[in-house]
Amino acid sequence: MTSSARPLLNRRLAEFGTTIFAEMSALAVRTGAINLGQGFPDTDGPEEVREAAVRAVRDGRGNQYPPGPGVPELRTAIAAHQRHWYGLSYDPDTEVLVTAGATEAIAAALLALVEPGDEVIALEPYYDSYAACVALAGGTRVPVTLRPHEGKFRLDLDELRDAVTDRTRLLLINTPHNPTGTVLTRAELAAVAELAVARDLLVVTDEVYEHLVYDDAEHIPLASFPGMRERTVTISSSGKTFSLTGWKVGWITAAPALLTAVRSAKQYLTYVSAGPFQYAIAEALALPDRYFTAFRDDLRAKRDLLATGLAEAGFGVHRPTGTYFVTTDIRPLGHTDGVAFCRALPERAGVVAVPNAVFYDHREAGAPFVRFAFCKRTAVLADAVRRLKALG
Numbered sequence: 001m002t003s004s005a006r007p008l009l010n011r012r013l014a015e016f017g018t019t020i021f022a023e024m025s026a027l028a029v030r031t032g033a034i035n036l037g038q039g040f041p042d043t044d045g046p047e048e049v050r051e052a053a054v055r056a057v058r059d060g061r062g063n064q065y066p067p068g069p070g071v072p073e074l075r076t077a078i079a080a081h082q083r084h085w086y087g088l089s090y091d092p093d094t095e096v097l098v099t100a101g102a103t104e105a106i107a108a109a110l111l112a113l114v115e116p117g118d119e120v121i122a123l124e125p126y127y128d129s130y131a132a133c134v135a136l137a138g139g140t141r142v143p144v145t146l147r148p149h150e151g152k153f154r155l156d157l158d159e160l161r162d163a164v165t166d167r168t169r170l171l172l173i174n175t176p177h178n179p180t181g182t183v184l185t186r187a188e189l190a191a192v193a194e195l196a197v198a199r200d201l202l203v204v205t206d207e208v209y210e211h212l213v214y215d216d217a218e219h220i221p222l223a224s225f226p227g228m229r230e231r232t233v234t235i236s237s238s239g240k241t242f243s244l245t246g247w248k249v250g251w252i253t254a255a256p257a258l259l260t261a262v263r264s265a266k267q268y269l270t271y272v273s274a275g276p277f278q279y280a281i282a283e284a285l286a287l288p289d290r291y292f293t294a295f296r297d298d299l300r301a302k303r304d305l306l307a308t309g310l311a312e313a314g315f316g317v318h319r320p321t322g323t324y325f326v327t328t329d330i331r332p333l334g335h336t337d338g339v340a341f342c343r344a345l346p347e348r349a350g351v352v353a354v355p356n357a358v359f360y361d362h363r364e365a366g367a368p369f370v371r372f373a374f375c376k377r378t379a380v381l382a383d384a385v386r387r388l389k390a391l392g
C-alpha cells in the first residue's frame, strides 16, 4: 500500500516528469513524420567494430562481470586516444574509468563530487540529464545562458564569473555544445580555466562530440590548460563518435584522487557494464585517423544540406561548428513559441524537431529556438528539407 497523500516520485525529481523526446518520438510514429528530434544516427557504426563485438561474445571475452574500472584493453585504448589526439597523458590503471555511457559518467561525477547545498554552474541550454543529476546529488544548479550573437550562441565570460559564489563547487561544461552546436574557442576555454583555478573550482567537462567539429573550430580539452589537469573530470563516450549509441560505452579521464572519488559512486550505480562491447570499442578507438576525419567530413556535408535547407525554408539558422544538431530561430517564420511549433510541425510538415526551451531554466530565453538533428542518411535529410520548404 502507498500513502495517497504523498506523491510517488520524490521531491528531488518531481520537476522532471517525462522527457520531451518521448512525446516527440511518439508523435513521429503516429504521424509517420521524419524524426529529426532525438539525436541518434539512422545507420550503424563501422562494420569491423560490430564484428569485434560479435567475436568478443563468441570468444567469451566480457560475458561475465568485467573489472570495475573497465577492461584493461579499453582503458589502455582510451589513454592512447587522449595522448594521440590531445597530447594528454593518463595512466590507464589509475586515471581512466569506463562507464555506462557518458550519462552514467555525468551521474557518477555529480553524485561523487557534490554535497547538498553546493552550487553547480552549467551552460544553458543544457543536456537534459545535467539538471536531474544535480538535483539527485542535492545540489543547486546555476545556469549561465549562452546567447545568440553574430550567428552563434556565445558564452558571456563576465556572466560566468558573476555566477560563481562561495558555494560554487563545480563548473559543468559541455563543448562541442548540445543543442547549440557552439564550440568554445581557445580564448574562452582559457578564461574558464583561469576562473576555475582562481576560485578553486572542480570542472566536469562533457566532450562527447569531440570529433565532430567543423570549419575553423577546434576541440581543445579543458584538462589541457594550465592548472586544470588536477581539477578536471573529462567525460566522453563511444556512442556519438562511432554511431553506436545503443552500446553505452563511455569513460572518464581524471587525476587519481578525482577518479577514485567518481569510481566510488559509479560502483554502486551499474558496478560494471557492456563487457563484450568494451573490447570492441578498444578496437574502435585504435582506428586510423582517416576514420575520424571521414566521419567528420560526412557530418559536415549533412550539416550543410540541412542548414542550407532550413535557411531556404525561412528559418533563422545558427550554423553549428560542432555536434550533429542545428538550432534554428522560428521568429522569421512568424512564430515565437517553440513548444507549440514542434507539437504542430509533424502535422504541418511531416518532420519532428525538439523545442530548445526544454533545455532551459529561463524558458523565455529558449522559447523561439528549435533543434534539428542531422545524423541521418542524406536521402532522409533531403526529404525533410523538401517537406520543410512547403511550410513557407
Ligand SMILES: *Cc1c(COP(=O)(O)O)cnc(C)c1O
Pocket (backbone or CB within 6 Å): 100, 101, 102, 103, 104, 127, 174, 178, 206, 208, 236, 237, 238, 239, 240, 245, 248, 249, 250
Ligand atoms: C548523447 C549525449 C550524452 C550521453 O552519452 P551516452 O554515451 O549515450 O550516455 C551526454 N552528453 C551529451 C551532451 C550528449 O549529447
